[in-house]
Amino acid sequence: MNTSKAMNKLKAILIDLGIPRESLHDDTLLHRDLQLDSTEIVEIVLGLKQNLGIKVKLGGRKDLTLAQVCDRIEAEMLTQSQSSHVS
Amino acid sequence: MVALGRTRIGSRSGYINRFIKHVSRKIMMGHISEQLPKTFNVAAYLLNGNLERGNSQKVAFFSRQDNYTYEQLSQRVQQAARLLTSLGLERENRLAILLPDSPESVFAFWGAIWLGALPVPINTASSIEQAQHILRDSRAKILLSERSWQTKLAPIESPFLQQVLLTDGDDSFLSLLSQQPEEPFPCAETARDEPAFWLYTSGSTGMPKGVIHLHQSMVICAENYAKATLGLKPDDITYSVAKIPFAYGLGNTLFMPLAVGASTVLSDASNVFDIIADIHHYQPTVLFGIPSLYANLLAVSDIESLDVDSLRLCISAAEQLPESIWHQWRETYNREIYEGIGTTEFLHIFLANRLGECKPGTSGRPVIGYDVQVVDQNGQPCPPGEIGDLVVSGESLMLGYWNRLTETREVLWGNTMHTGDKYVQDGSGYFKFVGRKDDLFKVNGQWISPLEIEDILHQHPQILEVAVVPESDEGEKLTQVVAYVSLKSGKEPTSELGTEIYQFAKQRLTHFKAPKTLRFVEQLPRTATGKIHRKSVADSQKMALNN
Numbered sequence: 001m002n003t004s005k006a007m008n009k010l011k012a013i014l015i016d017l018g019i020p021r022e023s024l025h026d027d028t029l030l031h032r033d034l035q036l037d038s039t040e041i042v043e044i045v046l047g048l049k050q051n052l053g054i055k056v057k058l059g060g061r062k063d064l065t066l067a068q069v070c071d072r073i074e075a076e077m078l079t080q081s082q083s084s085h086v087s
Numbered sequence: 088m089v090a091l092g093r094t095r096i097g098s099r100s101g102y103i104n105r106f107i108k109h110v111s112r113k114i115m116m117g118h119i120s121e122q123l124p125k126t127f128n129v130a131a132y133l134l135n136g137n138l139e140r141g142n143s144q145k146v147a148f149f150s151r152q153d154n155y156t157y158e159q160l161s162q163r164v165q166q167a168a169r170l171l172t173s174l175g176l177e178r179e180n181r182l183a184i185l186l187p188d189s190p191e192s193v194f195a196f197w198g199a200i201w202l203g204a205l206p207v208p209i210n211t212a213s214s215i216e217q218a219q220h221i222l223r224d225s226r227a228k229i230l231l232s233e234r235s236w237q238t239k240l241a242p243i244e245s246p247f248l249q250q251v252l253l254t255d256g257d258d259s260f261l262s263l264l265s266q267q268p269e270e271p272f273p274c275a276e277t278a279r280d281e282p283a284f285w286l287y288t289s290g291s292t293g294m295p296k297g298v299i300h301l302h303q304s305m306v307i308c309a310e311n312y313a314k315a316t317l318g319l320k321p322d323d324i325t326y327s328v329a330k331i332p333f334a335y336g337l338g339n340t341l342f343m344p345l346a347v348g349a350s351t352v353l354s355d356a357s358n359v360f361d362i363i364a365d366i367h368h369y370q371p372t373v374l375f376g377i378p379s380l381y382a383n384l385l386a387v388s389d390i391e392s393l394d395v396d397s398l399r400l401c402i403s404a405a406e407q408l409p410e411s412i413w414h415q416w417r418e419t420y421n422r423e424i425y426e427g428i429g430t431t432e433f434l435h436i437f438l439a440n441r442l443g444e445c446k447p448g449t450s451g452r453p454v455i456g457y458d459v460q461v462v463d464q465n466g467q468p469c470p471p472g473e474i475g476d477l478v479v480s481g482e483s484l485m486l487g488y489w490n491r492l493t494e495t496r497e498v499l500w501g502n503t504m505h506t507g508d509k510y511v512q513d514g515s516g517y518f519k520f521v522g523r524k525d526d527l528f529k530v531n532g533q534w535i536s537p538l539e540i541e542d543i544l545h546q547h548p549q550i551l552e553v554a555v556v557p558e559s560d561e562g563e564k565l566t567q568v569v570a571y572v573s574l575k576s577g578k579e580p581t582s583e584l585g586t587e588i589y590q591f592a593k594q595r596l597t598h599f600k601a602p603k604t605l606r607f608v609e610q611l612p613r614t615a616t617g618k619i620h621r622k623s624v625a626d627s628q629k630m631a632l633n634n
Contacts, residue, residue: 018586018593018601033597037531038357042383045390055390059360 007051011068013047024044026067030058048073054080089108120279120303120482121311127279127476129199129302131343134161142321142348143529148340148352149324149369151191157348166267167198168274172476174250176229178203178275178623181285183227183248184488185209185218185236187355187631189442190330191254191261195231196331196341200283200302203275207285207297208332211236214597217633219293221287224489229378231260286334289534296490298334298431307483308338308435311456313426317400318437319373324397326371328380330363335404338422338435339375345387355562359383361568363393370397375407378622381424382565388419395420404436405532406429409521409563410448427451428520432485432504438518448562449517450510457481459518460512467517469512474521477508524620530566531599537621540602543595544570547588551575552611554624555602570602571624573610580607 011024017040023033030036035045041058048056054076058069134157137147155163166422176182182199184206186192192208199206206226209218222230226247232240234255243251252261279284283302287295313319327339332556344351352369356502357364362380371464381403384393395401400414405424413424428440428450438459440451458466461475469475487495498504509522526537537555542551552573559566572588576579585605593601612620 018589020590032577037598038383039360039379039531039590040598041147041358043384045387057360057391059358059391061355073598 002072004070005075006070007066009048009051010044010069010073012043013051016047017043024066027065029063029065030069031063034058044069052077090416104245116533118482121308123279123303123306125278126276128162128203128274128277128285129342130197133307133342134164134197137161137348139453139584140348145321145348146350147345148351148353150188151355152190155190160197163190163194164197164201165272166264166269167194168201169197169227169272170263170269171203171204172231172272174252174461176202176204178277179282180204180229181227183207183209183222183225183230183232185211185230185232187211187253188336188353189254189355190282190353191416192230192331193341194264195260195354196284197278199271201274203277204300206286207287207407208334208337210288210330212347212597213587215239217295220295222248224295225285225287225297226582258615277302285489286332286337286431288334289536294496296491300434300483301485301486304434304483305342306314306346307339307456307481308433309343311454311481312338312436312439313343313346313481315455315533316362316441317373317402317435318442319343319349321345323347323371323373323399324371324377325349325351325367325373326354326369327351327375328377329375330359331407333532334431334434335375335377335429335436336534337404343435346393346482347374359387360391363391364396365396372397373399373400375404376424378403378408378412380567381408381416385412385415385419393420397420398422400425400442402427406529406566407418407559407562408447408566409559411563412565413447419598427454428535430506431502432506433457433479433481434483434485434499437479437481446515446517446580449513450521451518452516457485461512461518466572469513471514474509474511476524476572477506477510479504479506479519488559528566529567530557533599535568535600539597540570540592540600543592544572544602546595547591549574549578549584550588552619554611554619554621556624557623558604558625567603569604569606570601570609571606571611571626573608 015021019034033053045056045058048054056072056076117495133375137157138161144156146154147157147160148155165316166427182204184195196206207227209221222243222245226535229250230248233251233252237251254262280301280321281301283300287297289295325339325344327336329336331340342349344593354365356365401422401424403424408426416424424444425440427436429436437454437457438450439454440446440602458480460478462478463469463475484502507524509524512518513520526533540555541553544550550572554571556569558569589605612623
């Protein structure tokens with residue numbers, strides 16, 4: 001199980017949205033399993049920006065697992081960290 | 088591909104062509120329906136009309152799968168009519184279409200009307216129970232859907248359903264269409280005031296009811312709203328967030344662009360980032376949104392900014408647009424949002440803010456062709472500033488609800504509908520929504536019945552009483568579902584219990600119906616007859632806080 005900072009933060013945001021902790025696994029899908037609507041996706045994105053300072057775009061027609069969302073979060077964190085080092 | 092010119096459209100539908108120019112010239116204000124020929128098939132009228140106007144090679148719609156010209160659309164529609172006929176679909180039979188907005192859903196919708204049958208679009212966000220109900224209630228003979236839905240619905244509990252067609256897998260709907268001859272298929276000689284299609288809308292019990300619309304209805308809405316109010320024109324490209332099974336989406340995507348020879352985008356996007364990508368890709372000129380779309384686009388504007396250069400019109404309907412969002416949108420994107428309101432029963436918008444005359448926070452003024460009034464309990468017009476019931480008259484009014492005589496008679500008075508909305512009109516003639524006569528309200532542009540949510544919450548073992556109400560900070564914010572809950576004797580209101588109840592609701596209700604906020608109260612206010620008085624719940628809590 002992914003216990004990274006990104007996954008923990010993502011789970012905390014989803015629990016705040018009213019989703020039971022026991023429903024959240026690496027392979028849980030945002031739409032099929034959690035039935036998140038467009039406004040809840042926006043709330044996740046805003047929560048990540050507020051908590052981790054990153055701008056993640058959760059677009060794409062393909063349903064995403066929590067692990068795949070984490071990959072996007074971590075990639076964005078890496079990009080941001082590299083750009084801050086460059087500047 | 089065979090060109091479908093004027094001379095090749097078949098003699099039985101030739102009468103349509105003769106009337107197209109005649110009707111187009113004659114349709115003015117007032118009684119549009121009387122200016123249509125008595126024998127009138129709206130699919131043939133709109134499709135042949137575009138071929139007549141020289142739009143054969145113009146794109147009718149863009150989609151991720153393919154783009155289709157008006158000529159290709161016309162041919163596919165006739166192939167769909169031929170295929171459905173060969174499968175036993177006859178005039179007045181129902182065809183259920185449970186699909187996202189897609190080329191297949193468009194071909195099937197118009198194909199059914201072409202042959203005189205009745206398409207019944209079903210929202211893909213419906214629950215399985217709702218979809219089963221619609222299939223049974225409509226007595227659909229054929230269902231067009233996807234394999235994933237077929238699996239979810241199995242076994243389909245309708246004795247009337249004879250066949251399921253799928254858009255994926257072997258023998259897909261498109262492959263079956265392409266096997267049909269390309270020769271013109273004669274349209275059914277339907278009447279202008281004959282049922283053409285049904286739309287399902289939520290009822291107060293939560294189970295959707297079928298709204299029956301006529302062949303003439305779409306022409307009336309296109310003339311009154313698309314042409315006379317919006318000035319929709321042939322070089323427009325429309326993009327609608329509301330999907331085809333909703334009356335608002337049906338007009339935005341299916342018949343209004345067709346009525347003026349414009350183009351539209353068929354998209355299954357619901358995620359705000361996908362909608363932004365669609366707008367950047369297709370460059371629509373008219374955005375038909377709902378309040379939550381504008382709120383979400385603003386919320387992510389510093390993460391993914393929308394390029395609005397292509398948009399000449401931003402429209403909002405389906406529920407009240409908070410004034411704060413209107414102002415934020417204009418400050419951020421330098422565009423006004425033209426808010427309007429309509430009902431499924433009238434098929435589209437009857438109150439609208441017009442270009443250059445926008446009054447944020449209001450639903451605007453009556454669309455041409457509609458008589459809209461705020462009346463008191465005796466049916467007399469209210470003076471400006473006084474709250475009353477909104478009653479609307481217009482030619483696009485439904486025939487009635489299918490198999491719901493009592494509900495039909497409750498809302499229809501001749502050509503007039505009692506909408507159940509409470510409105511106030513200002514001195515300039517603008518109408519402002521102030522609430523509902525019943526307990527229904529809208530979230531994400533969709534009706535919510537408090538009863539359905541309360542029934543679920545009552546199943547929680549620690550809840551004694553519950554009242555579900557909408558809250559929007561007096562229209563300043565988007566409407567949210569709030570549950571006021573009292574607990575059984577000896578149970579303490581804790582944050583852990585609040586979370587547990589929240590999750591309990593979330594797991595049992597369609598996502599947008601789950602309460603966003605839960606408030607524990609000692610007891611709930613009751614009416615003289617002992618019923619919980621929902622309308623005074625929020626007020627009594629505010630008073631308690633102030634004291």
